[in-house]
Amino acid sequence: MSIIVKILVSIVLIEHLFFLWMEMFTWTTFGKRAFRGAMPPEMFEATKGMAANQGLYNGFLAAGLAWSLLIGDGPWAQNVAVFFLGCVLVAGLYGGYSISKKIIWIQALPAAITLVVLHLL
Secondary structure (H helix, E strand, C coil): CCHHHHHHHHHHHHHHHHHHHHHHHCHHHHHHHHCECCECCCHHHHCHHHHHHHHHHHHHHHHHHHHHHHCCCHHHHHHHHHHHHHHHHHHHHHHHHHCCCHHHHHHHHHHHHHHHHHHHC
């Protein structure tokens, strides 16, 4: 993978580590501010366990992206990156559909851009 692709993958990876932190550890504080308007404020405490589960899944996506950066074989690294970026893209599109359109811009778009660049280079 080119250095540009590795940088873009790293950006998506860092985003997902941030999502893990927010959803697992700060859902009722920072998460409430980040998702203001997406659901009533009183729901954050009630959904704390579900958010933590989502955070864990975001951690798995970050781990997969990190793995793609550590693989020495170029084609294999690219295949792993494509798989995990595809997962991020689908999750972002579904989140945009079901929760907030903002998720499309924050999660799906960086993954889509990275996939396009990866295939062009």
